[in-house]
Amino acid sequence: MDKPKIQMVIITGLSGAGKTHAVRALEDLGFFCVDNLPPNLLPKFGELIVQSKGKINKVALVIDIRGGEFFGTLSDGLHNLGAQGIECEILFLEASDETLIRRYKESRRRHPLSDSSRIFDGIKLERQMLTDLRGQANKIIDTTDLSSQQLKAQVIELFGKDEQSKRMRITVMSFGYKYGTPRDADLLMDVRFLPNPFYDPNLRPLTGNDEPVQEFVLSSPTTRLFLRKYYSLLRFLIPHYIKEGKTHLVIGIGCTGGKHRSVTLANRLAAALAKQEYAVTVKHRDIEKDRGGNERA
Structure with missing residues (x-):
């Protein structure tokens, strides 16, 4: 018997670019969603999905720099997923520096990489850390000019139609x-x-x-x-x-x-x-x- 096909979406990108809205949209589409999964747990998580024998066949994981020292293990984790036969796509979200700064000021939250009071320092460092991962992404969405509803519509357009999603x-x-x-x-x-x-x-x-x-x-x-x-x-x-x-x-x-x-x-x-x-x-x-x-x- 053929193994059930498992679709996995890794949501990543810049802090403040809309990853929470994206994962909520995928959850509405029936994806099993986990936020802030440490990358070193990817292989074990993949094993659990495979063991579900098709009961869980659509998964969305938010993985970003909140993983701290574990974030550097993401590349190895993605490789292990492939070895388990799990189809994995990377959705990368980004926005302009000005937009990210404005969103952080509106939310009054601290950027996870900003040790000083300057939000821009954290954004600059995060862009550098994510350069290679952005290059591996299957899909990139710039949320600079998007409302949360417009972002949700784009995510649904990309992942919401099973037959069309097989086409470019x-x-x-x-x-x-x-x-x-x-x-x-x-x-x-x-x-x-x-x-x-x-x-x-x-x-x-x-x-x-x-x-x-x-x-x-x-x-x-x-x-x-x-x-x-x-x-x-x-x-x-x-x-x-x-x-x-x-x-x-x-x-x-x-x-x-x-x-x-x-x-x-x-x-x-x-x-x-x-x-x-x-x-x-x-x-x-x-x-x-x-x-x-x-x-x-």
Whole structure:
């Protein structure tokens, strides 16, 4: 008889980035959840899950720097889980320094790594400690601009659909460089080299969701050639990401203001990728900013 398949999600990341909200969302999805499990207990915990003989087949564990001196054993613990046949994904949560500082001040809690009164010192040290772990993560969520409900929705989107979760999930995100690059993007493409609708007064107040802007952007031979070449590159890359165990890919498409060129191209790329039977979501991060049209888009 085949062993029951066990899905395990390790929730980790920066303190104050929303790990508690994420684990609550997974608990609502039927995951067996444990907060602040010491990493050196992972192998024993895995044994208990296997011994349940399928009664517990979805598990979410919050493991972070609160584990203190035991945190350094996480890599060995993850390796032992693989040897036990437990499928393990790492969900890494992060946010900007400014956001984390604001959240700590609002909660009036001390950062676990801050020996002094400066919260920033603890955040800086924690980022350094988590650099390698972030690189191993299957999924990364930047919670800087997310409410607790929006974070919950993203977690449910990633883990709540059993059949779709077997496919690569792709988020194509348009953004404006003047507002900063998305921190959770795996791939970034700068399309500011393409003709800009901003300089047409009739197109300036519109967005890449409007047909006149789409016609302007896509009428350029350079745009059409870029789309073909970049889509060809993505078709080459994505299967290799899947082979390496990645299940969620965030593709950032950026122009100056995030309203015209990036929106048009993000929509086109998402539609093309969806035809490949990937689970594709389109997000336009900055489309509603500066609607007065005073900045180049």
